[in-house]
Amino acid sequence: MARRTGSNGEQTARDIRAAATRLFADHGYAAVSMRQIAQAVGVQAGALYLYTADKQSLLADLMIAHLEDLLANWDAARGSAVDPRARLEDFVRFHIRYHLARVDEVFIAYMELRNLSPENFARVERLRRLYEAVLEEILQDGAAMGAFRLTDARISTLGLIAMLTGISTWYRAGGRLSPDRIEAIYVEMALASVGAQVVPVPS
Amino acid sequence: MARRTGSNGEQTARDIRAAATRLFADHGYAAVSMRQIAQAVGVQAGALYLYTADKQSLLADLMIAHLEDLLANWDAARGSAVDPRARLEDFVRFHIRYHLARVDEVFIAYMELRNLSPENFARVERLRRLYEAVLEEILQDGAAMGAFRLTDARISTLGLIAMLTGISTWYRAGGRLSPDRIEAIYVEMALASVGAQVVPVPS
DNA sequence: GTCTATAATTCGATAGAC
DNA sequence: GTCTATCGAATTATAGAC
Numbered sequence: 538m539a540r541r542t543g544s545n546g547e548q549t550a551r552d553i554r555a556a557a558t559r560l561f562a563d564h565g566y567a568a569v570s571m572r573q574i575a576q577a578v579g580v581q582a583g584a585l586y587l588y589t590a591d592k593q594s595l596l597a598d599l600m601i602a603h604l605e606d607l608l609a610n611w612d613a614a615r616g617s618a619v620d621p622r623a624r625l626e627d628f629v630r631f632h633i634r635y636h637l638a639r640v641d642e643v644f645i646a647y648m649e650l651r652n653l654s655p656e657n658f659a660r661v662e663r664l665r666r667l668y669e670a671v672l673e674e675i676l677q678d679g680a681a682m683g684a685f686r687l688t689d690a691r692i693s694t695l696g697l698i699a700m701l702t703g704i705s706t707w708y709r710a711g712g713r714l715s716p717d718r719i720e721a722i723y724v725e726m727a728l729a730s731v732g733a734q735v736v737p738v739p740s
Numbered sequence: 741m742a743r744r745t746g747s748n749g750e751q752t753a754r755d756i757r758a759a760a761t762r763l764f765a766d767h768g769y770a771a772v773s774m775r776q777i778a779q780a781v782g783v784q785a786g787a788l789y790l791y792t793a794d795k796q797s798l799l800a801d802l803m804i805a806h807l808e809d810l811l812a813n814w815d816a817a818r819g820s821a822v823d824p825r826a827r828l829e830d831f832v833r834f835h836i837r838y839h840l841a842r843v844d845e846v847f848i849a850y851m852e853l854r855n856l857s858p859e860n861f862a863r864v865e866r867l868r869r870l871y872e873a874v875l876e877e878i879l880q881d882g883a884a885m886g887a888f889r890l891t892d893a894r895i896s897t898l899g900l901i902a903m904l905t906g907i908s909t910w911y912r913a914g915g916r917l918s919p920d921r922i923e924a925i926y927v928e929m930a931l932a933s934v935g936a937q938v939v940p941v942p943s
Numbered sequence: 944g945t946c947t948a949t950a951a952t953t954c955g956a957t958a959g960a961c
Numbered sequence: 962g963t964c965t966a967t968c969g970a971a972t973t974a975t976a977g978a979c
Binding site: 563564565566567568648651652686687688689691692693695696697698699700702703704706707713714719721722723725726727729730731732 | 898935
C-alpha cells in the first residue's frame with residue numbers, strides 16, 4: 538500500500554474503512570463492488586487501490602482490526618474482580634456493550650469468514666480463540682471454585698458467546714428495551730445458565 | 741460433460757436445490773454463480789431457468805422450504821408433555837437434532853437474509869417468527885406456572901435460539917463430543933438459563 | 944428438457960495524465 | 962492523491978435450435 542504522508546490521505550483511508558464496513562455489513566462482502574465503496578467515499582474506484590492491495594485484503598484488514606480492538610478494549614476494561622460471578626458479569630456487560638456499539642464490525646467478523654484467504658482466516662481464528670479463552674478461563678475458574686455448575690467449559694463458552702452475540706442480529710436503537718435493560722437481562726441469563734451460586738466463604 | 745437430454749425434470753429440480761444449498765452454504769449466495777450451480781448439477785446454465793424464475797427466487801425458495809419443513813417437523817415431533825421443563829427439553833432436543841441434520845439449510849437461512857427481496861424477506865421473517873413463538877409460549881407458560889424464573893420471555897427466546905443455533909457454526913462430525921452429549925449439555929444449560937426449578941405440587 | 948449462443952451489464956484491477 | 966479510461970473476464974438472463 539503506497540500511502541503517502543499527508544492528512545488528506547489518512548482521512549480517505551478512514552473513510553474507506555468506514556464505508557466498506559457499512560456496505561459489507563449491509564449487503565455482504567461478495568455483493569459489494571469496489572465501485573460502490575468508492576462512491577460512498579466520494580472517490581473513483583481506482584483510488585481505492587492506493588489504500589488496499591485488493592478487495593480481499595480490505596476485508597481481512599477490517600476483521601483483524603476489529604478483533605484486535607476487541608481484545609485491546611477488554612484488556613483496558615476488565616475489572617479486578619476475583620469472584621467468578623463478578624468476573625462473568627463484567628465479561629457479559631463488556632461483551633454486550635462493545636458489540637452493540639460495533640454492530641457492523643461484529644456482523645462482518647462472524648459472517649464473512651468464508652471469504653478470507655487461508656492465511657487471513659488463520660489469523661482471524663487465532664484472535665477469536667484468544668477472545669473465547671477469556672470467557673473459558675472465567676468459567677473454568679468458577680467451576681473449580683464451586684461458584685459455577687457446568688458440564689463442559691468449552692461448550693458453555695461457545696453457547697454463551699453465541700447467545701450474547703446474537704443480540705447484534707435483532708437489536709435496534711429505540712426498540713422495546715433499552716441497552717441497559719437488555720444488558721441486565723442477559724447478565725441474569727448468563728449467570729443462571731452456568732448455575733451461578735453463592736461463593737462459599739473461605740474458611 | 742454428461743448429456744442429460746431426456747432426463748427426468750423432477751430429479752433435476754431436486755439436484756438443483758441440493759447443489760444450490762451446498763454451494764450457497766459453502767461460499768455464500770452472492771459468491772456463487774448460476775454457472776457453478778449448473779456445473780454441479782451437470783446441466784448448462786440456461787437450463788436452470790426452467791426451474792427457477794431467477795437466482796433470487798432460488799434462494800428464497802430454499803429458505804422458505806427449509807422453514808416450512810422445520811415447522812412441519814416440529815408439529816410432527818412435539819411431545820404431549822405439559823410440564824414446562826419437559827416441553828423445553830423437548831424443544832431443545834428437537835432444535836439441536838434438526839439443526840445438526842441440516843447444517844447447510846440452517847446456515848443459509850441465517851446468513852442470507854439480506855439477499856432477499858423485501859417480499860421474500862417478509863415471508864421468511866413470518867415463518868421464523870412462528871418458530872420463535874413455539875419457544876416463547878413454552879417459556880411464558882413455564883414462567884406463569886412458576887417453573888421458570890425469567891425476566892422477559894421474548895429476550896430469553898432470542899437468547900436461547902441464538903445459543904442453540906450457534907452449534908451449527910462449530911459442530912463437526914467426529915469431534916470431541918458426540919451429538920447426544922452436546923444435546924444433553926445444552927438441555928442442561930437451557931433449563932438452567934431460565935431458572936428451571938421443581939414444579940410446585942398442585943394443592 | 945436441454946442445448947448453444949449471445950445480449951447487456953458489471954466486475955476487479957491497472958495505466959497513465961495531472 | 963486522485964482522476965479518466967480501459968482491459969479482460971465474469972455475470973444474469975434470454976432466444977431459438979433440436
